[in-house]
Amino acid sequence: MGYVRTAILMAAMTALFMGVGFMLGGEAGMILALLVAAGMNVYSYWNSDRMILRMHNAREVDDRTAPGLVPMIRQMTERAGMPMPRVYIIETEQPNAFATGRNPENAAVAATRGLLRALSTEEVAGVMAHELAHIRNRDTLIMTITATFAGAISMLANFAIFFGGNRNNPLGIVGVIAMMILAPLAAGLVQMAISRSREYEADRIGAEICGRPQWLAGALEKIDVLAKRIDNNVAERNPATAHMFIINPLHAHRYDSLFSTHPATANRVAALRAMAGAGSPAASRRPWG
Known part of the structure; x- marks a missing residue:
């Protein structure tokens, strides 16, 4: 069901982007918006991982420079039948982590220094x-x-401020003004909804990979507090990447609201502990290590 919801939300984001293009420049604007989106997505597809890692000053590590982290990840990827991703450390004391990359063969995981210091080996x-x-x-x-689409929609809305938009649309100048205000907000909401829908699924699969749902549950509680x-x-200077982290790094509202990039931590922890208590396959597997 999570994949169906994600597909619907992605379609909504595409429709919103083309709608903004129409409000900005009519049919020609809609076509131009589609071409711009295609170009931005091609660039993001090939370069997003390097851009994001560079943005967060991430440093690549190996068995010698991170002897506790890299072998752990290697064992879990072998357990999951996955290629080994590149591994990075971010020098910040806030405990957090994210993954990036266009596919499993070209992926990277990044953990903050604070995560490695604050959490137990099992929680990491x-x-x-x-x-x-x-x-x-x-x-x-x-x-x-989705982050690229959201940024492009905001960019197009800003163009409307300077160039006036397509006033021949059915709603006239009112439609242009409404688009300038509401389109970026709507794009952000769709982006948040996609992110939140994927977090629950990643919690479930992650619990299966490490073999103990309670390890991830305990880690989420600690990270949320710290x-x-x-x-x-x-991250504060680059809020568009906040949805990539396991816990929102921006001190966002703590409740499971419409405007949150992540589900409420308490809800995620409850779901993981229910997995452990119900004797799910994740809880019955031999744990990592």
Whole structure:
């Protein structure tokens, strides 16, 4: 059901983008918007991972420079039948992590220094298993494309401010003004909805990869508390990447509301503990390590 919902939301994002193009420049504007979106997505497809890792000053590590982290990830990828991703560390004290890349063969996972310091080995394994689940589900590509669409919609809305938009549309100047205000908001809401729908699925698959749902549940509780106390200055300067992290790095509203990029942590923890208590396949498998 999660994939169906994601497909519907992606279609809504595409329709919204083309609608903004029409309001900006009529039929020609709609076609131009589609061409711009295609170009941006092609560029993002090939370069998004490097762009995001560079943005967060991530440093690639190996068995020698991160002897506790890299072998752990390698064992879990072998367990999951996945290619080994590149592994990065971000030098910030806020505990957090994300995955990026266009497909499992060209993917990377990044953990913050704070994550490695604040969490136990088992909890780190739960977090990295969650990120591996995003890679296996190809969520990293989906979330990059939605972020690109959202940014492009905001860009087109800004063009309308300077150039006046297509006033010959059925709603006239009122429609142009409404588009300038509402289109970026709607794009952000769709982006958030896609992100939230993928988090629950990544929690479930991640619990299966590491073999213990309670490890990820405990990690989420710790990260949620500490991320609200510790700033991630790079993430604050680049809020468009917030949806990629396992917990929102921006001190966002804590409840499971329409305007949250992530589901409520309490809801995610409850679902994971229900998996553990119900004797799910994830809970019955031999744990990682």
